[in-house]
Amino acid sequence: MDQQKSPKSFKRYTVTSALPYANGPVHIGHLAGVYVPADIYARYLRARGRDVIFIGGSDEHGVPITIKARKEGVTPQDVVDKYHYMIMESFEKFGISFDVYSRTSADIHHSTASDFFRKLYENGKLAEKESEQFFDEANNQFLADRYITGTCPHCSYEKAYGDQCENCGTSLSPNDLINPKSVLSGNKPIMKKTKHWYLPLQDYEPMLRQWILEGHKHDWKTNVYGQCKSWIDQGLQPRAVTRDLDWGVKVPVEGADGKVLYVWFDAPIGYISATREWSQETGKDWEPYWKSDDSKLVHFIGKDNIVFHCIIFPSMLHAEGSYILPENVPANEFLNLEGDKISTSRNWAVWLHEYLEEFPDMQDVLRYALCAAAPEAKDNDFTWKDFQARNNNELLAIYGNFVNRTLVLTHKYFDGKVPARSELSDYDKKTIDQMEKYPEIIAKSLETYRFREALSELMNLARLGNKYLTDNEPWKLFKTDPERVATILNINLQICGALAVLSEPFLPFTSRKLLEMLSLEMVSWDNGAKPEILKAGHIINQPALLFSKIEDEQIQFQIEKLQQTREVNQNEESIDVNPLKEDISYEDFARMDLRIATITTAEKVAKTKKLLKLTLDSGVDTRTVVSGIAECFTPEEVIGKQVVLLANLRPKVIKGIESYGMILMAEGQDKKLTFLHPGAVIKNGSIIS
RNA sequence: GGCGGGGUAGCUCAGGUGGUUAGAGCGUCGGAUUCAUAACCCGAAGGUCACGAGUUCAACUCUCGUCCCCGCUACCA
Numbered sequence: 129m130d131q132q133k134s135p136k137s138f139k140r141y142t143v144t145s146a147l148p149y150a151n152g153p154v155h156i157g158h159l160a161g162v163y164v165p166a167d168i169y170a171r172y173l174r175a176r177g178r179d180v181i182f183i184g185g186s187d188e189h190g191v192p193i194t195i196k197a198r199k200e201g202v203t204p205q206d207v208v209d210k211y212h213y214m215i216m217e218s219f220e221k222f223g224i225s226f227d228v229y230s231r232t233s234a235d236i237h238h239s240t241a242s243d244f245f246r247k248l249y250e251n252g253k254l255a256e257k258e259s260e261q262f263f264d265e266a267n268n269q270f271l272a273d274r275y276i277t278g279t280c281p282h283c284s285y286e287k288a289y290g291d292q293c294e295n296c297g298t299s300l301s302p303n304d305l306i307n308p309k310s311v312l313s314g315n316k317p318i319m320k321k322t323k324h325w326y327l328p329l330q331d332y333e334p335m336l337r338q339w340i341l342e343g344h345k346h347d348w349k350t351n352v353y354g355q356c357k358s359w360i361d362q363g364l365q366p367r368a369v370t371r372d373l374d375w376g377v378k379v380p381v382e383g384a385d386g387k388v389l390y391v392w393f394d395a396p397i398g399y400i401s402a403t404r405e406w407s408q409e410t411g412k413d414w415e416p417y418w419k420s421d422d423s424k425l426v427h428f429i430g431k432d433n434i435v436f437h438c439i440i441f442p443s444m445l446h447a448e449g450s451y452i453l454p455e456n457v458p459a460n461e462f463l464n465l466e467g468d469k470i471s472t473s474r475n476w477a478v479w480l481h482e483y484l485e486e487f488p489d490m491q492d493v494l495r496y497a498l499c500a501a502a503p504e505a506k507d508n509d510f511t512w513k514d515f516q517a518r519n520n521n522e523l524l525a526i527y528g529n530f531v532n533r534t535l536v537l538t539h540k541y542f543d544g545k546v547p548a549r550s551e552l553s554d555y556d557k558k559t560i561d562q563m564e565k566y567p568e569i570i571a572k573s574l575e576t577y578r579f580r581e582a583l584s585e586l587m588n589l590a591r592l593g594n595k596y597l598t599d600n601e602p603w604k605l606f607k608t609d610p611e612r613v614a615t616i617l618n619i620n621l622q623i624c625g626a627l628a629v630l631s632e633p634f635l636p637f638t639s640r641k642l643l644e645m646l647s648l649e650m651v652s653w654d655n656g657a658k659p660e661i662l663k664a665g666h667i668i669n670q671p672a673l674l675f676s677k678i679e680d681e682q683i684q685f686q687i688e689k690l691q692q693t694r695e696v697n698q699n700e701e702s703i704d705v706n707p708l709k710e711d712i713s714y715e716d717f718a719r720m721d722l723r724i725a726t727i728t729t730a731e732k733v734a735k736t737k738k739l740l741k742l743t744l745d746s747g748v749d750t751r752t753v754v755s756g757i758a759e760c761f762t763p764e765e766v767i768g769k770q771v772v773l774l775a776n777l778r779p780k781v782i783k784g785i786e787s788y789g790m791i792l793m794a795e796g797q798d799k800k801l802t803f804l805h806p807g808a809v810i811k812n813g814s815i816i817s
Numbered sequence: 818g819g820c821g822g823g824g825u826a827g828c829u830c831a832g833g834u835g836g837u838u839a840g841a842g843c844g845u846c847g848g849a850u851u852c853a854u855a856a857c858c859c860g861a862a863g864g865u866c867a868c869g870a871g872u873u874c875a876a877c878u879c880u881c882g883u884c885c886c887c888g889c890u891a892c893c894a
Contacts, residue, residue, distance in 0.1 A: 355888085588842095591857095753894095
């Protein structure tokens with residue numbers, strides 16, 4: 129739609145796909161949400177002869193990678209190397225047609241990101257907070273704003289946060305707080321000198337309002353637009369660009385040892401670095417793709433990335449000054465797997481590299497299934513049964529079958545030579561007419577990022593062919609009217625040719641196979657459905673089956689494989705335990721006053737999801753405790769329970785309620801909480817030691 | 818709790834600015850057919866458009882409220 133509404137006509141296209149995080153392989157969720165649509169879009173643009181660069185790469189910085197490395201006893205570089213190559217290889221085998229697939233640990237990225245930062249820095253676009261920051265000595269770390277509480281200078285509320293006062297809603301900075309405390313240790317944090325740089329997002333609010341809320345009200349997807357509006361209306365805050373970490377892009381400023389760029393800052397710059405890498409390899413100029421007004425920049429991402437690509441990265445680009453902003457960010461929702469959320473850590477996924485091995489030469493089947501079920505407007509569920517049905521009932525039955533019956537008939541009646549058309553009936557003309565409309569029909573859907581609709585239109589082209597063939601029944605006419613049969617098959621062959629061309633963005637492997645069967649060279653999109661694609665007299669090759677039936681056993685195997693994952697996950701409760709904490713002395717332990725107590729009343733705390741306000745009979749007194757268990761227990765089922773109480777924990781105000789102590793709970797798998805009971809009923813106030 | 822998105826046939830989804838019998842694909846059932854990987858083609862059944870109220874001559878489409886799912890966010894001593 130933006131294509132039609134925009135007065136601009138674009139000379140070139142810059143298509144980016146979210147950089148996969150290099151701490152695990154790629155799975156179907158990534159593919160359905162990002163890479164399949166992005167690849168279809170890029171291939172379509174190329175087919176139209178547009179100048180397009182399609183960018184991908186691995187995101188290799190950030191804390192999770194360092195944690196994984198430590199856990200496995202290897203370096204962060206080892207971790208990212210492993211997954212980078214694995215991801216890159218599986219993308220290539222799957223037919224994701226990147227013009228460049230780079231990585232953020234590459235030198236060119238470090239220098240690009242570094243330069244980007246330095247330019248903002250030198251032009252005064254970054255707020256430098258060189259002042260002292262709160263530091264928790266007990267935990268040996270600097271405290272983020274949210275980890276500091278204190279008294280609000282405006283309303284005197286005692287439990288205001290470092291970034292905002294919950295009571296009066298005022299935005300704060302930690303320095304505003306009177307009597308600050310560390311949330312981590314409860315200690316008073318010391319001031320320690322550190323230097324960090326911030327991107328003042330609030331400065332770009334007018335720009336963002338105009339650009340998104342006014343300029344893209346109608347051409348951006350509602351989920352994307354709504355999310356952006358929500359962020360902007362909530363008020364934007366300065367966002368730290370740097371942090372204290374040793375894995376990432378070094379901050380290129382004197383006195384910034386031990387600091388790197390925040391991963392959210394360096395990752396999107398990776399798109400630019402990758403383009404520069406491509407430039408070096410091809411000798412082409414990269415800058416027009418990023419800096420020329422007649423370039424159309426499109427980011428394909430999942431919904432978790434909306435804020436970065438619609439708010440933060442555009443602010444960075446705008447601050448830098450020489451870059452264009454994205455024309456659209458068609459973010460998708462999430463794909464679930466057999467009813468459950470896909471999870472890398474829980475191994476609940478269909479991994480691309482495994483699929484490629486278990487379903488060799490069936491890339492297009494997955495591409496088809498994922499595109500047809502892409503979570504464009506809401507989360508969607510991938511099931512193996514659906515996958516099987518998509519292949520057997522649609523790809524094979526409609527598309528494959530149509531091609532096969534046409535080619536078989538052509539060989540049977542005309543020895544594989546394309547017969548000439550003679551006089552055309554109204555039905556013939558109508559059919560040719562409809563066929564010729566498909567490049568435009570499909571294009572219209574693709575230009576507006578409606579990939580499911582586009583794919584379904586492609587199938588309608590095959591349906592058109594099937595219906596035409598069935599209605600005309602050439603197998604009944606051959607003996608009496610071979611000339612008529614020639615015309616019918618000629619038209620059918622043209623439809624096969626159109627399918628070969630128009631399928632390419634969606635089903636590139638099938639497209640190639642079909643072209644080969646037809647002994648045809650690829651033609652441009654606009655000429656893709658002309659009735660002269662196959663000239664009379666042209667010899668076609670022997671047909672082979674484009675798709676094979678997927679049997680129940682194969683599906684059953686996959687379902688059982690997932691079932692095993694489910695079981696493993698349940699058993700892993702005992703395996704995946706947290707490491708032991710540091711030793712403490714008996715005295716440390718003895719300082720805790722643990723007692724048996726009984727819950728006498730319970731009610732939900734208003735405006736919270738997790739909190740219950742409990743009254744306890746502790747044997748020595750009656751006290752109020754606020755506990756975060758409301759997601760696991762209703763107030764009713766909790767009353768009367770005997771529990772373990774940490775009785776001498778320093779009181780704390782939670783959501784305006786004074787809480788004296790804490791109920792001890794054990795947390796099981798999937799965050800389910802359970803109470804600790806005494807083995808027998810025992811009097812309240814009994815000491816635990 | 819706040820904000821955003823979504824709740825339409827068994828399944829997956831379409832349904833600009835409200836207007837005749839609410840659409841498609843798949844599945845199901847029936848018919849027809851044999852060129853084709855029991856596929857294709859035709860037809861049918863199937864929906865109180867989450868629920869309640871309101872605005873209107875008229876609401877799936879607008880307003881308000883409620884419930885459920887997803888995400889962001891707050892909260893979990």
